[in-house]
Amino acid sequence: MRYEGTIYRPPGERHSYLLQATVGCSHNACTFCGMYKDKVFHVRPTADILEDIRMAKAYYGDLTRVFLCDGDAIGMPTEDLLRILRALYEAFPSLQKVGIYAGPCSTLRKTPEELRALRKAGLTRAYLGVETGSDTLLRQIGKGVDGAQMLRAGVMLREAGLDLWAMVLLGLAGSGAGLDHAGATTELINRMKPRHLSLLTLVLEPGTRLYADWREGRFVPCGPEEILEEVRYLVANLTVDPLHFTCDHASNYLPLKGTLSEERERFLAAIDAALEGKRKIRPEFSRRV
Numbered sequence: 001m002r003y004e005g006t007i008y009r010p011p012g013e014r015h016s017y018l019l020q021a022t023v024g025c026s027h028n029a030c031t032f033c034g035m036y037k038d039k040v041f042h043v044r045p046t047a048d049i050l051e052d053i054r055m056a057k058a059y060y061g062d063l064t065r066v067f068l069c070d071g072d073a074i075g076m077p078t079e080d081l082l083r084i085l086r087a088l089y090e091a092f093p094s095l096q097k098v099g100i101y102a103g104p105c106s107t108l109r110k111t112p113e114e115l116r117a118l119r120k121a122g123l124t125r126a127y128l129g130v131e132t133g134s135d136t137l138l139r140q141i142g143k144g145v146d147g148a149q150m151l152r153a154g155v156m157l158r159e160a161g162l163d164l165w166a167m168v169l170l171g172l173a174g175s176g177a178g179l180d181h182a183g184a185t186t187e188l189i190n191r192m193k194p195r196h197l198s199l200l201t202l203v204l205e206p207g208t209r210l211y212a213d214w215r216e217g218r219f220v221p222c223g224p225e226e227i228l229e230e231v232r233y234l235v236a237n238l239t240v241d242p243l244h245f246t247c248d249h250a251s252n253y254l255p256l257k258g259t260l261s262e263e264r265e266r267f268l269a270a271i272d273a274a275l276e277g278k279r280k281i282r283p284e285f286s287r288r289v
């Protein structure tokens, strides 16, 4: 239970024991992301990770959920990941779920056989930062893949049997371009078919390139109405079913959460009420990453 630097985990992993397998993000180049700017990516020595597992065993006794940090732990050599998974399941008899952040570039470097072996060894859920389905925007934000590659990464994870959780970033295209972003993203997600989708909203973070672009007038952020229009487009046009849909992160203006096919009409009514000023939205000052 030793950690290097600030640790991030998806909201869905709040009950998981966090095991740091890698430090930082192997990509670390997205223009909007400030999470791992203070870290140089490296894989922790397997012996240290195994020692952490022994420490967690001594402290907790047993565990049901584990999340492998940091930003792109799927980038570890597959053999090392398999060893860690074996050690986790040996140490914790009640373990049911092991999650991981899966960067698209690192995912594409694995073979389908490697991903299936990881699933078989007990890796259960992968979080994929899709951000957008737009090729132009993916290039602008420096994600390192185009839409077709992002789709392939998501499909590979899903077809390996992993519970795929995709994340999309509203407001990323800036003012005036939100509906292009929402349209391309809807199309990509409909083809990728994740089991879960989280919509987060852009918060400009000091130290990132996008923040500098904003300060120097090269990027104009969307206002709340434009963000709500993006959400509305996605809610109205996503066809994946069943889809566990969440838009209740601290960065979002309007909290929405549920199975999309069952809640679509309620979500649309809530968004329309917010657009008409009949329903309160989260004030700008309280939005955070």
Ligand code: SF4
Binding pocket: 025, 026, 027, 028, 029, 030, 033, 034, 035, 036, 071, 103, 129
């Ligand atoms: S891949 Fe994810 S963690 Fe890495 S820089 Fe991009 S957004 Fe940040």
